[in-house]
Amino acid sequence: MRMSGFDTPEQLPEKVELLRQAVEAKITQLTEANRAHRRKIFDLYTIFEISRHLNGMLETESLLDSILLTAIGQMGTGGAAIAIQQSPEEGKLVFVKAKGISNNRWEGVSCEAGGPLCQFLLRRNQAILLKELGERIGSQTGEVEKLAAIEAELVIPLSVKNRLEGILILTGKISGLPYSENDIEFLSILANQLAVTMENARLYEMEKNTNVRLRDTQNQLIRLEKLAALGELSATIAHEVNNPLGIIKNYLALIAPQLTPEDPNYPFYQVIKEEVDRIAKIVRQLLDFYRPKAEEIAPVDLSQILDETVVLFEKQLSSSNIEVIKNLPRSLPKIEASPAQLKQVFLNLLMNAREVMPEGGKLEVITRSENGYVEAEVADTGEGIAPENLEKIFEPFFTTKREKGGTGLGLSVCLGIISKSGGIIRAQNRTPKGAAFLVRLPVKEKI
Ligand SMILES: Nc1ncnc2c1ncn2[C@@H]1O[C@H](COP(=O)(O)OP(=O)(O)OP(=O)(O)O)[C@@H](O)[C@H]1O
Ligand SMILES: [Mg+2]
CATH class of the missing domain: 3.30.450.40 (GAF domain)
Structure with missing residues (x-):
């Protein structure tokens, strides 16, 4: 039997050898390809695992x-x-x-x-x-x-x-x-x-950062809501308290001329008077803040307002040995706000600053403008604010000065006024010591 028309029996082994070689080469090639594929699968698996x-x-x-x-x-x-x-x-x-x-x-x-x-x-x-x-x-x-x-x-x-x-x-x-x-x-x-x-x-x-900002805004809203709810209630109570308070004050005034300091009842009279004055102060603050007033909104220069408030308070500051450093440029864009209320804000901040520097210190008052905003900063070199209180200080009635007669209304009044003007107020501690209050108010575009 013949394998092909041209092959002679002598040529057969040579032919077989060639075929064998070709098959071997193919096998090597396939093995290589297989190895490469396996490596690729392994690599992809590794990548999958890593990812x-x-x-x-x-x-x-x-x-x-x-x-x-x-x-x-x-x-x-x-x-x-x-x-x-x-x-x-x-x-x-x-x-x-x-x-x-x-x-x-x-x-x-x-x-x-x-x-x-x-x-x-x-x-x-x-x-x-x-x-x-x-x-x-x-x-x-x-x-x-x-x-x-x-x-x-x-x-x-x-x-x-x-x-x-x-x-x-x-x-x-x-x-x-x-x-x-x-x-x-x-x-x-x-x-x-x-x-x-x-x-x-x-x-x-x-997203985490956005959440933090969102939480801050929510906190401010919650504070404002609390403030509003508490405010209404307090204003009602303040009205109710105001009348009997007036009567007590009148009667005190009637007793006063009959009491000399030697009288054994004189110290009691004094305590009653002090305490009544304290109640009157709280009531006045509450009413001032919550009584809807016709407010004179006008274009105001924040630097001028802050400067005037500092001047008003200068005597008290210097008598407490407090050095005032002013940086109040007069070139800031004007804002629409109530000058009287802004003065009230700064006065509260200045009073707080003075109260934390009984041994003297430095008070910095600064204003600046940033795109679309004007800012005022009131910074002291007092003891600073305890970190756990930073969130609470703007809440109505929060005070660490209860024994010294603090009402805890100063900063909540500030928050209310600044929020009504579309601004924000923030507090932070300074290094090495002290606290800084930042008030930021929007500048309205001229149409
Ligand atoms: N400059 C400051 N440095 C450190 N702590 C401050 C400063 N200003 C305010 N605080 C803290 O915030 C609290 C609340 O201040 P806020 O002005 O509302 O009330 P108060 O000063 O305690 O009382 P009031 O202002 O009614 O007399 C203060 O009791 C104090 O603990
Ligand atoms: Mg205060």
Whole structure:
């Protein structure tokens, strides 16, 4: 039997050998392909596992640490560093963390987000050797040189939705081997996942900040609501108290001429008088604040109002050994407000400041304008406000001066007036000591 028309029995072994070789080559090729596929599956599985682990990390600091450690561990490199967009306004990617690279090499190094390096990395969206990067974008901006100074060998853009979230750089491998195609492919896929986790962390942080602001606003609203509800009630009570109080005062005035300081009842009379005066003061404050008054709203110069109030109070301040430092520019835009009420606000702040500096100190009064707002600051060098009280001091009747006759109404009156004018009032402690009260009022646009 013949195998083919042309083969002779002598040629057969040679033919078989050729076939065997061809089959062997095919088997080797398939084995290689199989190995490559297996490696790819393994790599993808690794990436999947890494992403799964990192996706749960919402805190940027620990996420960046994990990214660096993962990159170093997976690639067997000596070091890695990461740059991120620190704040979008600045338009810069700043190196913020590194492992295995000495601090003086990477700290403070940054790249312009709009510069050729970042733009190139964003377009490419794939890991690239520094050498190739240098050839592609040249050294006009010196940014490639900056990366070379960090000892970068491989540069990996971390981008998501056409935004460069960060740049990861790796130094050479510990083994001394160059980065392979496989490494670059692996890192490029990993980078996409890392960028997504970084974006998640950034969005989470943004949301956290928004929540804090929202909570602050809610707190102010709750305080104002409390103030309004309490205010109505207090005003009613104050009215009711005012009449009998008037009668008591009249009778006291009648008794007064009959009592001499030697009289055994004189001390009782004095206590009654002091206490009645205290009640009268509280009632007056409540009524002044809550009684709807026709308010003269006028364009006012905040600096002038504050200055006039300080002048009014100067005697009391200097007698307490308090040095007043004024910075009240007269060029601020005018605001629409009630001058009398603003003076009441500043007077309350000045009185509080004086009360916390019985041994003397410094009082700073400052005004300034910011876009759309004017601000006044009254700052002292007193004992400051206990952190647990910072939230409470604007509440009606909150006082730490109960024994000294404080009513705890001063600051709630300030809050009410400033809120009615569309502004805000805030308190904070100063370093090394003292408290500062900031009043911010909106400037109405001229139509
Ligand atoms: N400059 C300040 N430094 C430190 N604590 C302050 C300062 N101003 C206010 N406080 C705190 O806030 C509390 C509330 O102040 P607020 O002016 O409302 O009431 P008061 O001063 O206690 O009483 P009143 O003003 O009715 O006499 C004070 O008791 C004090 O604990
Ligand atoms: Mg007060």
